[in-house]
Amino acid sequence: MILADWIAIAAVAVFIVLGALAGFGKGLKFFTSGIFGIIISIVVCYLIGGMVLKLPFVQTLLGKFIAALTDKNNFCNFLLKIHIEIVVYYIVLLIVVSALRVLIVYLLKFILEIKAPAFKVINRILGALLFIVVLLLLTLFVFQIIYWIGGSTYDGFHQKLAGSFFRLDKLLEANPLASLPQWFKENFTTEIPK
Numbered sequence: 001m002i003l004a005d006w007i008a009i010a011a012v013a014v015f016i017v018l019g020a021l022a023g024f025g026k027g028l029k030f031f032t033s034g035i036f037g038i039i040i041s042i043v044v045c046y047l048i049g050g051m052v053l054k055l056p057f058v059q060t061l062l063g064k065f066i067a068a069l070t071d072k073n074n075f076c077n078f079l080l081k082i083h084i085e086i087v088v089y090y091i092v093l094l095i096v097v098s099a100l101r102v103l104i105v106y107l108l109k110f111i112l113e114i115k116a117p118a119f120k121v122i123n124r125i126l127g128a129l130l131f132i133v134v135l136l137l138l139t140l141f142v143f144q145i146i147y148w149i150g151g152s153t154y155d156g157f158h159q160k161l162a163g164s165f166f167r168l169d170k171l172l173e174a175n176p177l178a179s180l181p182q183w184f185k186e187n188f189t190t191e192i193p194k
Contacts, residue, residue: 001165007167011135019131023123025109027130032105049093053086059078062089144177 006060020157032040049120062085069076069084112123146157 002161002163003167004161004168008168012132015131015135016128019128020124021126023113023120024126024130025123027112027127028105029109031130031134032101037098037101041094041101044097044101045090045093048097049090054087058089082090126178140171140175140177142177143172146172147178177185 023084024028034045065088069080071077071104087102112119112126146154158172161172163169
């Protein structure tokens with residue numbers, strides 16, 4: 001085993017202990033509040049925005065909004081040219097998604113932090129699993145940044161991971177995050193209506 005393997009084992013152990021101490025409810029609240037929560041809400045809006053935009057009642061509301069601005073004055077015409085209806089749509093969607101995120105996190109935290117002994121054990125186990133998932137995502141994100149930097153930085157890092165018992169070098173080469181931007185673009189982008 002190489003140094004990177006021992007670092008990985010230590011990081012997993014630390015994250016398991018932190019997750020078990022914090023529990024799932026507090027861990028989830030920590031990872032979904034503040035800037036993390038805003039990023040999660042933006043990503044969710046990006047993923048579902050095109051699908052929700054195609055719903056008939058959303059199209060009807062946007063049509064009424066466009067009709068209300070049509071031929072009012074030059075400023076309204078400018079707003080229509082820059083597709084203000086899409087901007088307003090995504091702002092409203094972000095507010096709704098953020099409110100739902102907060103509500104879901106609050107409900108999960110409330111349920112999992114019940115004082116019954118069985119719920120305490122479940123909360124701690126799920127907390128440890130949550131922190132392991134976060135560690136894995138952070139590792140993949142760091143690997144992706146190293147891949148984007150490329151050059152001698154990538155080559156040197158790849159050499160340090162070579163021969164890893166946990167195949168960290170293979171994870172660096174075949175990082176699942178590398179294909180996500182293209183996959184999102186192919187599956188979730190929608191053209192702005194003209």
